[in-house]
Amino acid sequence: MAQAVDASKNLASDPRNREVVFPAxxxxxxxxxxTPINASPISKWWINNLPAYxxxxxxxxxGLEVGQAHGYLLFGPFAKLGPLRDTDSANLAGLLGAIGLVVVLTAALSIYANSNPPKALASVTVPNPPDAFNSTEGWNNFTSAFLIGGIGGALVAYFLTINLALIQGLVG
Known part of the structure; x- marks a missing residue:
């Protein structure tokens, strides 16, 4: 604990940090x-254009947009790095693994939604957080759409992967 306090004192007393790090x-x-990371215009633009904000x-x-992104991106690691990666059923295993993880994430979101989460706080990057996450109903809507989007995103990735030769024939 004393080391952490000493480190924060050293960080605050360093004159170089006073040039770029300020209280909000x-x-x-x-x-x-x-900081230069969270207060730069490009960081603020990027964060505020994410579907959550x-x-x-x-x-x-x-929830639909966030779920689609998660389902689509989770398919690849399960299909290409999983234990069935060198078999004919690797893509199907990837699809089922991605859908399974989306279901687990949906259950976690549902538990969080029903725990009366605190109201979203304003920050340097997001000065006006949306009201969507201030109620249990908003969280439940987000969660149900996350499940639909996650399964849909995994299905899109699966169909693109199994039809890759056909797509390459159309383009090339």
Whole structure:
């Protein structure tokens, strides 16, 4: 504990850090820091355009987009790095593994949604968090759409993979 306090004192006393790291809104009472990473315009633009923070989306649409991305990206590691990677059923195993993990993640989201999560806080990067996650109903809508999107994303990745030769024939 004493080492952590000493390290934070050294970090704060380093004059180079004072040039680039500031308290959020120049108010140290907020308890957040503006750094070149989280306070740069490109970081703010990137984070605020993610489906979780993009303004004007319903919780269902947010969950659908996040689920599609997760299902699509989870397929590859299960299919290409799993224990059945050198068999004819590797892609099917990847599909089932991705769907299984999406179901587990959906269960975790459901448990979190029903635990009365705290209200979203404003930060340096996201000054106005959406109201979608301030209620149990919003979280439940997000969770159900996450399941649908996750399974759909895994199915899209599966069909693209099994039809790869056909797609390459059309393009090339």
């Amino acid at each position: 809104g120049r108010d140290p009472q907020i308890g957040n820091l503006e 993009r303004p004007g989306l319903t919780p269902f649409r947010r």
